[in-house]
Amino acid sequence: MFLVIFLCMCSWSLEGVFGSESVMEGDSVLLSVNITETQRRDGIMWTYGPHTIPLAKLNAENNKTYNGPDGRFRDRLKLSESGSLIITDVRIKHSGLYYIYTTSQETPLKIFNITVYTHLPVPIISRVSSQISSSSSSSSDCCVLCSVMNVTRVSLSWYNGSRVHSSISVSDLNIRLSLPLEVEYQDTNTYRCVVNNPITNHTQHLHVTQLCHTCSEFSCCCGFTEAVIRLVVSALVGVATVAFLVYDVRSGAVLDPV
Incomplete structure (x- = not known):
């Protein structure tokens, strides 16, 4: 019984600090939190990825956003007064884990797993x-x-x-x-x-x-080579027929007495 209660408590705890979002490329994503005044005075920090890349910082005096070391978040980050982070025009490279911390604690207040999908082509x-x-x-x-x-x-x-x-x-x-x-x-x-x-x-x-149409006995989808051969043969037969008629007419004209 104790084990069951312990597992339920762990599941509830993880559900409270972990969020998951799936978005399409070009969309905006909201990483929503609602920090307290105490946490604001303490100061909060948003980070990205396993290397804890700093994204945004908020304290009692001001707030600031960062571009990331490779510039992938340039002009894409907005930090609200509540501490929520908005990422605009997301791309595949923005998929990953996002963390929010207070400056006095090593354990994150919340973790977001963001998956960005490309727009699908028509098959x-x-x-x-x-x-x-x-x-x-x-x-x-x-x-x-x-x-x-x-x-x-x-x-x-x-x-x-x-x-x-x-x-x-x-x-x-x-x-x-x-x-x-x-x-x-x-x-x-x-x-x-x-x-x-x-x-x-x-x-x-x-x-x-x-x-998946099929070829019938009298109307068949012939290959290109076969079609060309048939066309050439038909043309030769036609030329031979015209030549024979011309020769026959001329021969008759020569033999017919004036």
Whole structure:
């Protein structure tokens, strides 16, 4: 019983000093606190990251903000009278832990974990060439690829209706992410590709009949080389026919007596 009470007290204590925020690039984030007059007279300090980079200082006389050693917070910090810190136009590089201390204590009053996400691109669905698709695919299969460029901390998923068909996630910075899908040419299911992060998502629907059309006996999607050969042969036949007619007309004119 004592252990349960102790764990509950620890959880309540951590919840009181720890805050978490997820924001999109370009947004502003408010690290909200409400300091007492005693804490103001004592003085407070905001810091960033494990190396305790100073961001802002507030005491009874004045307040001051800093740019950071690499200038990443230049013109982005505002300190309110309550001690709250506002960060404007946030970027990926501003993700991390933020601490607020009083100058007389080593333990932080509060810790904020900020995660900044990039704006998501719309997924692009394309058909994969038969030369690079799986060798085990049958002639009735169509292989398509859903791709997104320059993404960070996202998941890319194929849905069949409301059910997840396949999914892949990435945490690296600015990479290309792709996910293949094999469908039947006559598949009537509803497929969609979704890229998402904890804040937002984008969806692209797959139109199987448009992207995975087949060639009929009389109307076939010929390769470029075959089409050129057919065009050249048709042109030669036409030229030969015209030459034969001209020769025939001239021969008749020569043999016809005046």
